[in-house]
Amino acid sequence: MIVEELRLDNFLSYKELSLNFELVDAVIITGENGSGKSSLIDAFLWALYGRARSSSIDDFVKLGSDGATVELQFSLNGDRYRVIRKRSLKTAKGKSELGFAVMNGDEWKSLGGSLTETQEAIERVLRMDYETLISSTVLRQGESGLFTKAPPNRRKQILSKILNLERYGELEKLARRDADALKGKEETIRLEVGKSQEVLATRVDTEKELRDRREHLASMNELIQSKEKEGDDLAGDIKALELEIQDLVSKKQKRSLLSNEVKELSVKRSGILAKIERFKKVLDKENDVRMAAEEEKNRLKDMESHESNLTVLEDRHGELENEYKEIEMAKLQLSKLESQVKMDEVDHANMVANARRDVERANRDVARLGEVPCSENAEYQKACKFIKDAFEVKAALPVLEMRLRKLEDPAWKPPSKEALDKLKDKTKDYDWQGKEIEVSKTTILAMKGRIATAREGLTKIREIVGMMPEIELAVEELPLLENEKKQVDTKMQTSEKELVALDQEISRYSDKVLTIENAKDRLKNIHAEVEGFSRHRDTTNQDIGRLEHVLATMEELKKSIEKLESEVVGIRDQRRVSEALEEAFRMIPVLIVENAIPFIEDEANEVLGKISSSGMQVRMETQRALKTSDRLAETLDIVIQDNDGERKYEMYSGGESFRVDIALRIGLSKLLAHRAGACLEILIIDEGWGVLDNVGIEQLKECLVGLSGEFKKILVISHIDLVKDMFPNRIEVTKGINGSEARFLN
DSSP: OEEEEEEEEEETTEEEEEEEOTTOSEEEEEEOTTSSHHHHHHHHHHHHHSOSSOSOGGGGBOTTOSEEEEEEEEEETTEEEEEEEEEEOSSSSOEEEEEEEEEETTEEEEOOSSHHHHHHHHHHHHTOOHHHHHHHTEEOTTOTTTTTTSOHHHHHHHHHHHTTTHHHHHHHHHHHHHHHHHHHHHHHHHHHHHHHHHHHTTHHHHHHHHHHHHHHHHHHHHHHHHHHHHHHHHHHHHHHHHHHTHHHHHHHHHHHHHHHHHHHHHHHHHHHHHHHHHHHHHHHTHHHHHHHHHHHHHHHHHHHHHHHHHHHHHHHHHHHHHHHHHHHHHHHHHHHHHHHHHHHHHHHHHHHHHHHHHHHHHHHHHHHHHHOGGGGOHHHHHHOHHHHHHHHHHHHHHHHHHHHHHHTOTTOOOTTHHHHHHHHHHTTTHHHHHHHHHHHHHHHHHHHHHHHHHHHHHHHHHHHHTTHHHHHHHHHHHHHHHHHHHHHHHHHHHHHHHHHHHHHHHGGGHHHHHHHHHHHHHHHHHHHHHHHHHHHHHHHHHHHHHHHHHHHHHHHHHHHHHHHHHHHHHHHHHHHHHHHHHHHHHHHHHHHHHHHHHHHHHHHHHHHHHHOSSOOEEEEEEEEEOSSSSOEEEEEEEEEEETTEEEEGGGOOHHHHHHHHHHHHHHHHHHHHHHHTOOOOEEEEEOOOTTOOHHHHHHHHHHHHHHTTTOSEEEEEEOOGGGTTSSSEEEEEEEETTEEEEEEEO
């Protein structure tokens, strides 16, 4: 797969971006940390698989946007493909869209259908899933030495994980689980067969028991027939005796009815006597009740009079209280008005004094006017302020004198004096009114007490008067009850005589009745015996049915044992297959690793031949002799041979070890691509090299330049200035207030 064009819209930190890689074989992507360099690799992976560094698909949408779009065009095996993946956040759940097309002539031909079908079509064309692609094509930060720098005893585990060999472990577990399940099933069947054989061992005894039960059934049938005949004979005897004593039964029935009638008459007579006794006691109180009724009428009249007087008293008391409240309000106003009168009198005295002063001052001003010679001159009257003011005072003097005479009028009274006199007249009866209210309260309480006493006495009288209906009833009913008692007595005497006569007749049949009762008891016992024998016969029949069913079951068990034994043979064969699969799945990873190592060595050595000038070659050893015994230990040592000899990987450092890291990593990538049936045409390196010195960086540049012949497209990400000129083509990534931007610098 060769990336040709990448377009972004609101993806991660990019608002909008379009990059064309068609004419570029190798490019280095540079920029400050956090500027968005690795986001370009995320866009490449997200377009193909909907996955990248983040686990949430919504995290790839640029903050503040409601959707993201990535379009990726790539070529593979001579065909050109286009992937367009979109994510919308306009709804609460969000919505994903995926389009995949191949160039057919001048038009794009759609591949796939639904989101899942389209994703499957992409992976089918690439022949790689997400994990395989990032393991073979993308070299992330810190991954170049992940395999080589691990301890030797861990390298095999890492290699197994890279090659996805853990699935064989799962298959081994499944095969072991199937084998264990089949073994358990075989043991279960064998236990079942053993139990069935134990049951079959009792067949002879069961057959003998069945014969005995059948013989016992025949004996029971004969005994039941004999007892049933004896019962039939006895029933005939009983029927003959019953015919003889039918008359006795009729007389007994008549006696029973007559006896019940006597009992009912006795009960009725007792009830009549009780009523007669009660009514006589009631009539003894008749005079007292009638006197009480008369007293009730008199007391009712007195109480009505008291209640009428109480109503008048309460109405008058209410009027007194209202008048008293008005007087209290007037007393409160009286104090205020007295103060107001005094204030009015003081104000009036002040007004009189002021008016007198005004008149005296005006008279003095007028008197001075006569002492001035020029006062008669009209011009001076206008020009001289003193003369002018004196003439104005002289003109106002009659008004001031008139006002003074009104104020000094002996008949003047303060305006509030009249209201004060009225209130004094209204409140003069205050003390008498209070005493009258207290007397009214005392009178009302006394009247209520008399009414309560009258009501209490009236209640007791009414209890006595309440007996009047019962007295009237007694007067009416008593003669009737005494007549009814005489009738009941007469009827009881007649019935008792009939009972005596019937008892004499019934006693003559006692012997025959006793004989019938004994016969019935015997017949009842015979029926019980027959019923018991019948139940025993039913039990015997059930035993026979059970034994016959057991024998039939034994026959079925015999057939079942033959079938189960045949099934055990098949299960045993299946278990052998599962055990063989378990061993195979255990060995397959070992064989894959053993076969993969030469492939990795060849590919890595081919890369080293291009990027190393010291003749470096790599070899991996899977076993190592133990110092303490003759056994071999499982390991994965990396041995490197160059012009100076042979050393282990751990003895190298800097640029030399980095060349080995890259070579083995590319070898692993080609192995993964080879196993997936895909062609490894692109290499993406997102590696941090900040720990390298200048010499190491120069060696790194030589290494990466040497790799350019291995792949049709190489993308390298770095923020180190010394590697910016590694390839002729460079993409500079910057980040501003609107997000990240990227552009080619040639």
